[in-house]
Amino acid sequence: MTSPATGHRTTCGQCGGNMAWDAAASGLRCGSCGHVEPVGVPSSELAEHDLSDALRSPKAHWNLGGLAREVKCNECGASVEFPDGIAATRCAFCDSPSVLAREARSDLIAPESLIPFGVSRDQAAAAFRSWLGGLWLRPSDLRSKASISELRGVYVPYWTFDASVMSRWSADAGYYYYESETYTVVQNGKGVTRTRSVRKVRWEPASGTRHDQYDDHLACASVGLPGDMARFMANFDTRRLVPYTPQVLQGFTAETYAVDLRDAWSRAREELASSQLARCAGDVPGDTQRNLRATHQFLGMTYKHVLLPVWVAAFRYRGEVYRFLVNGQTGLVAGKAPWSPIKIVLATVLALALCLILAHFATR
Numbered sequence: 001m002t003s004p005a006t007g008h009r010t011t012c013g014q015c016g017g018n019m020a021w022d023a024a025a026s027g028l029r030c031g032s033c034g035h036v037e038p039v040g041v042p043s044s045e046l047a048e049h050d051l052s053d054a055l056r057s058p059k060a061h062w063n064l065g066g067l068a069r070e071v072k073c074n075e076c077g078a079s080v081e082f083p084d085g086i087a088a089t090r091c092a093f094c095d096s097p098s099v100l101a102r103e104a105r106s107d108l109i110a111p112e113s114l115i116p117f118g119v120s121r122d123q124a125a126a127a128f129r130s131w132l133g134g135l136w137l138r139p140s141d142l143r144s145k146a147s148i149s150e151l152r153g154v155y156v157p158y159w160t161f162d163a164s165v166m167s168r169w170s171a172d173a174g175y176y177y178y179e180s181e182t183y184t185v186v187q188n189g190k191g192v193t194r195t196r197s198v199r200k201v202r203w204e205p206a207s208g209t210r211h212d213q214y215d216d217h218l219a220c221a222s223v224g225l226p227g228d229m230a231r232f233m234a235n236f237d238t239r240r241l242v243p244y245t246p247q248v249l250q251g252f253t254a255e256t257y258a259v260d261l262r263d264a265w266s267r268a269r270e271e272l273a274s275s276q277l278a279r280c281a282g283d284v285p286g287d288t289q290r291n292l293r294a295t296h297q298f299l300g301m302t303y304k305h306v307l308l309p310v311w312v313a314a315f316r317y318r319g320e321v322y323r324f325l326v327n328g329q330t331g332l333v334a335g336k337a338p339w340s341p342i343k344i345v346l347a348t349v350l351a352l353a354l355c356l357i358l359a360h361f362a363t364r
Contacts, residue, residue: 020251048302078224155307157257173286221257
């Protein structure tokens with residue numbers, strides 16, 4: 001069968017089985033007979049869109065190549081789109097069964113570029129096992145609860161921002177100098193005068209300017225990923241972005257962005273300002289500093305809406321949901337897992353015992 005939205009075969013021409021993107025083959029592979037159909041990924045230059053124009057009058061057009069149905073999770077709030085013929089009974093992010101099917105929205109800015117999955121399911125599972133094996137002080141049955149078979153491939157929405165930032169700063173620059181001072185100590189019942197060198201600071205006003213360029217600063221637009229894990233996952237090499245290709249979404253789901261362009265830029269602006277402040281601090285001369293102040297002017301801002309690949313694993317342990325993520329480009333693993341109170345107590349007792357032993361030998 002051929003998808004009318006993509007013009008590309010969705011079933012195998014050899015046996016009629018379902019085709020899905022295979023990272024190792026860089027093409028569509030049949031899940032039944034293994035037949036591989038190459039997919040030409042375009043290499044044309046990606047368009048950068050003027051941010052100021054978009055904030056004044058955002059364009060609404062959303063088309064994921066036939067992904068026409070959406071499932072919204074009532075627990076974590078993520079909205080994920082599925083192709084026709086695929087039903088979802090659990091959330092791809094938190095594994096909750098509380099999902100509601102609805103028609104996909106059409107009033108959103110469309111993704112125009114993505115990074116295809118470069119880490120296969122087997123490679124992600126291996127990275128996942130390695131990560132689990134390196135965890136300490138966890139329940140002994142954690143491996144059985146965190147089933148590798150629950151790995152799901154999801155394209156997560158991100159915004160990228162380019163900006164030129166002009167910063168003006170002022171601060172008090174401190175320069176160390178040393179003075180000798182005398183002091184008295186009692187030695188053998190008598191006062192003894194001694195001299196020591198004391199460090200002091202000479203403060204002088206300082207100011208300056210700097211001009212920095214930021215390229216593809218990533219802002220996660222997902223609510224399915226917890227904030228700390230989303231930041232940890234954001235080590236994608238955006239130089240590998242390619243124009244949006246519906247074929248590479250075969251076999252995966254795509255989350256609809258929940259953080260809109262305006263809110264994402266507000267966050268990104270704060271992050272860039274924080275980065276600029278740190279860079280300005282590095283420009284202050286002297287040995288130390290205080291009262292650093294800076295103003296920033298943002299110019300030439302542009303944006304892209306992109307989809308980035310993440311393998312998601314979620315399981316419930318004693319009523320709690322724990323998520324594990326594998327970066328679909330780099331294989332980096334991030335996640336949370338329950339602690340074992342018994343192992344923590346034992347580790348604490350052992351640490352205290354070691355401290356007592358060391359203290360005993362230190363006093364001998």
